[in-house]
Amino acid sequence: MTSTKSETVIANAQIALADRIIDRGWIAIADGRISGFGEADTPSAGEDAEGDLIMPGMIELHTDHLESHYVPRPKVFWNPIAAVVSYDGQLATSGITTVLDSLRVGREDGGEEIDGRAGLLAGAISAARDGNLLRAEHFLHLRCEVPMVSVVEEARELVGRPEVRLMSLMDHTPGQRQFRDEVKLRDYYRGKGGGMTDAELDVLFARRVADQQAYAAKNMRDIVTLAHDYAIPLASHDDTTEENVGDAVRDRVSVAEFPTTFEAAQGLHKAGICILMGAPNVVRGGSHSGNIAAVDLAREGLLDILSSDYVPSSLLMAALQLPQQVQTIDLATAIRTVTKTPAEAVGLADRGEIAIGKRADLIRVHVAHSVPVVRSVWREGRRVA
Incomplete structure (x- = not known):
């Protein structure tokens, strides 16, 4: 993957795919859509999710x-x-x-x-x-x-x-x-x-x-x-x-x-x-x-x-x-x-799943004491909360 100026990358995250969970991975967003995701380290610098869960909105x-x-x-x-x-x-x-x-x-x-x-x-x-x-x-x-x-x-x-x-x-x-x-x-x-x-x-x-x-x-x-x-x-x-x-x-x-x-x-x-x-x-x-x-x-x-x-x-x-x-x-x-x-x-x-080409409606979730908190929200790739 080659990073572009309009691309946002979220790294060091647990990623919720439709059929499985990536324990440690990354996800890329471009032009309001999901442009890539993968396991382990991201190919380019990105926002550190600190191990939080990234899932569809x-x-x-x-x-x-x-x-x-x-x-x-x-x-x-x-x-x-x-x-x-x-x-x-x-x-x-x-x-x-x-x-x-x-x-x-x-x-x-x-x-x-x-x-x-x-x-x-x-x-x-x-x-x-x-x-x-x-x-x-x-x-x-x-x-x-x-x-x-x-x-x-x-x-x-x-x-x-x-x-x-x-x-x-x-x-x-x-x-x-x-x-x-x-x-x-x-x-x-x-x-x-x-x-x-x-x-x-x-x-x-x-x-x-x-x-x-x-x-x-x-x-x-x-x-x-x-x-x-x-x-x-x-x-x-x-x-x-x-x-x-x-x-x-x-x-x-x-x-x-x-x-x-x-x-x-x-x-x-x-x-x-x-x-x-x-x-x-x-x-x-x-x-x-x-x-x-x-x-x-x-x-x-x-x-x-x-x-x-x-x-x-x-x-x-x-x-x-x-x-x-x-x-x-x-x-x-x-x-x-x-x-x-x-x-x-x-x-x-x-929408509704992390897959290439789907809308980048995403949330970052942190859990402590069995209670989840939503730390960030993206709608079509734009952070709204």
Whole structure:
């Protein structure tokens, strides 16, 4: 390799390739792409990584964390562009270089404060991008709550945007999927809603059941058709039963987010659908909703993709912890769950692995006391953090 003026070289690093780990090596970047890598000493002078791990920047398919920046407290709405910038900075410094921002589509009377804000937040993301305010690259994931009467209309307003890369079929009706256990659902809403009474929850749950019965079936058909018409990958959500799996297969779903039972995960895997689970589930050792543990699925070969969901820093932590918790998963395999596999699931074939010609979206990771810290972040070869 001959070094050029525009080339950046990182040396003395552990390098995470898609299929193996180079214990000590180097990587070269030119014109925003990976131009070379190898073992042992670099052929030219480079930045000393001091033995830290160099891996692809992580790809996040499902995070609704933007909502907590826009509505940091009940009834407090932050400047939406400033909220996007703050959220983006947290993602980048967590090692996420590509993100699908999950926006809630579908609103109900008396629902949560973030309902009906998808268009506003999509506009704020675009404005931040146009103003060169972002470190990570942002796409959109439309979380379509199918029992909501307005969901199809709202989805139609957003689906033509070129940045829409995923649509998911959500149904959080009490008594099914994630919330089959109504006691856990009540605890969940008491925590989110600032202390709703049982009487208030009774009214809310009854309305949601009625909306599901009235609108869900037709809305789901319309959302599926919309996604297929625009060639946007579909995700199912909280698959629990054999019937849910059958619906996912019928609808040509590409990704199954957070299946809640082992039986559903088995059926989805058999159908060739990628299974996505929460990184907080791995880090905490189980689901906050009492559903199946991600590590248990990983032990059975039923885990393909991890998502940080509501804690951006959990994505890197979970990937690095997986080999310690599952003997059949090595470090290269674990890193693929947050890089190459999610990139491929939504058609981003230009990133997600260290290979010549791929985008130089890279992170440098140092680990101490079993906690990883991201020391440097490059997006298309430019250091952004």
